Amino acid sequence: MGVSRSLGRFYPVDSPLHALDPRAKILAVMSLVLGLFFVRSIPGLVLMAVALLAVVVMSRVPVKAFLKLPRVVLFIVVFTALFQALFSRQGEVLLDWGLLEVHEGGLLMGIFLAFRVLLLVWMAGLLTATTGPVALFDGLEDLLSPLRRLRFPSHEVAMMVTIALRFIPTLQEEAAKITRAQAARGAGFDEGGPIRRARSLLPVLLPLVIGAFRRADELAEAMESRGYRGGIGRTRYRELRFGLRDIAALTVTMLILALGIAL
């Protein structure tokens, strides 16, 4: 059934951004996340915002998707703005409610910081919107592969994440189905206090977990029968190619970031 497009959901279209090597995109976002904290001027931040907007347009991901923010993010953004506005006492007093004062500098600072958080979220969202989950974790696995020498199981982690991505929608559907099946047997999920409510979830959670184990069993069997024996001697269908385009994209990102910090 239809799932509404929200921030960060992979948006499968062809665009210059989608075509970039996932490692280039991960590195770019990582540098931006760190670098943004050093962007301290309004023109600098505006530059970053304009650059982001340009990249969003290039990505062909509808701008609308970026306006649908998860509640947690909204809360953090609003909280950041309010906290600064209420507790920072710089500049002229705009409002005075006795204990609470809002200063002009504080308000500006609040909006500035909140906007910075918003930019961070949008950048991360653009990464996952233009990079399929498989590519994303192939990229991460590769970037983490030096850790293999420290016995970090990067192949296994990547495989686990791939399987999790594959099965999340399946389990979601199953959870919905079991909930309805138990409701048809008279189960109520919104009655009584918290303990009773938690108890009423058991008839849904138990079969879901049992089902997940059964799936895991069958999946393991299918994988084994398809010749899976861990990461050794395995090749990759999605070959990562770090090309000129990727170098160019990373360079441009760094230049804009440097300019943003300098402004």
Next chain:
Amino acid sequence: MDSTTGEVRDSGPLAVSCENLAFSYPGTERPALSNVSFEVRAGEYVGVVGPNGGGKSTLARMLNGLLAPDSGSSRVLGVDPAVEPFEARKKVGVLFQNPENSLVAPFVEDDVAFGLENRGAPVEEMRVRVRSALRAVGLEGYEKRETHTLSGGEKQCLALAGLLAVEPEVLVLDEPTSMLDPPGKRGLLRILDGLRGNKTVLHVTHHLEELLWADRILVLNEGQVMSEVVPSVLFSDARLLGENGLVLPPVLRLARDLGLDLPEIDSSEELAQAILKEMGKRVIR
């Protein structure tokens, strides 16, 4: 074992051979397989039928090295799956009942490539094989689709594509249509029909109508091979059917109950036509 086997192909190289296979699941009294022996020639299409718990799925798993027999041995193209499971898995692909739990990757093309990746195939070769496997099952153009958005029938075709991509010589199908709706079933069976003659196939099922064109049918019950016959012999043997919990497809049942001879079987549509013709003749007389 019944030896009235009708016309069974007995030339050509052996693809699968089992000798006195026996197996019990830990903690159970009744053996899942006891004394199972049979041979399948390369290119044969062999049905495996019988009641639940008769040993069909156990046998399927054994040929792929997922289970090792307690005694006896099997060979698949010269390889003993109990000894060299990874070698055997290059030669035998198993299509399981529930396609939902056979698919590993979130995207279609990645899933088809999974078996190839495991074998260390070079990227260029993978691209070619993924494309041709998807074409073989009619899923061209689905490469970038998310796996979970496919219908049940499409998922099973995708699972089959994943097997075909590694080009196994033997396919073991373990009740591959049981989770599919009728259009999904028809689609899968059409593809399987196309494999007839090119691959050696063992097709485990409850539904005899899926085996109208099999070269031979093994009846497994209580862990033993009760009979090994051509379809027309099985279909006209009421006792053999009854004792092994097998139900004739409606058209065949109708022909039998009307006392008509079973004509050369190829599909239920053709059979219906043949019955009609036969009835037409008699009515005129």
Next chain:
Amino acid sequence: MRLELEEISYVYSRGTPFEIAALRGVSLAVEAGEVLGVCGGTGSGKSTLAQHTNLLLSPTSGRVLVDGVDAASLEKIRLRQRVGLVFQFPEQALFAPTVEEDVAFAPRQLGLDEEEVRTRVEEALVALGASRLARRSPHNLSGGEKRRVAVAGVLAMNPEVLVLDEPTAGLDPATRETLLDLIRSLRGAGISVVLISHDLDEVAEVADRVCILEQGEVKAVGTPAEVFYGHPEYAPTMVRVVSSLRENYPEIVQPVRYVETVNVLKKLLEG
């Protein structure tokens, strides 16, 4: 009990670009003590329809009537007791440590006393030939056994209408027959059954009336003979055979069930 769907429409993901109309103005009644077969392909709206019978889904527009009373005005649990719904692959929802505990779940939710619960569980298991499984764990049963236990879990509410969504999907022939026998005996006991299935042959064997759904609309509804002979694309095997014969022998009657068909054709062969 008479269950009536009145001009039911249902739209998934309303107000988003992914909006899908699953049902478009479906009107359909289930009379007391009849078996109504509902056929249709994937995407015809069969499962959506099933979930409207006990208001697990609330219609976007239209009403569900129980003996003439708007079902939305009834207490939910009471409605779900009267209209028992068995989902496709219902064994996915088995959860209790033993079969009898699992079957007892619904009667306990209804607040029945323990003695009544035990009677209901026993009766339901007997009806499905599953009494000997009572103390087993539902998770170690065969596929066919699980299915029977799951159906018993709904039957134990003593519903007046039993709605079965693809009850025989993926089953071995023996369990399939058990379920079809159950449907026949429920009808004998005056309980209505809605059998939703894409297996036309099994619908033909047990249904008193048949409804064909196509793209969320009722394409046809009537006696099995009317519907199946009138819509060749939905003809079960027996109807296909007889229809072909009728091209040459239009005087042949229109049997639907297997036994009827054999008798009609035998007579024809004897001249």
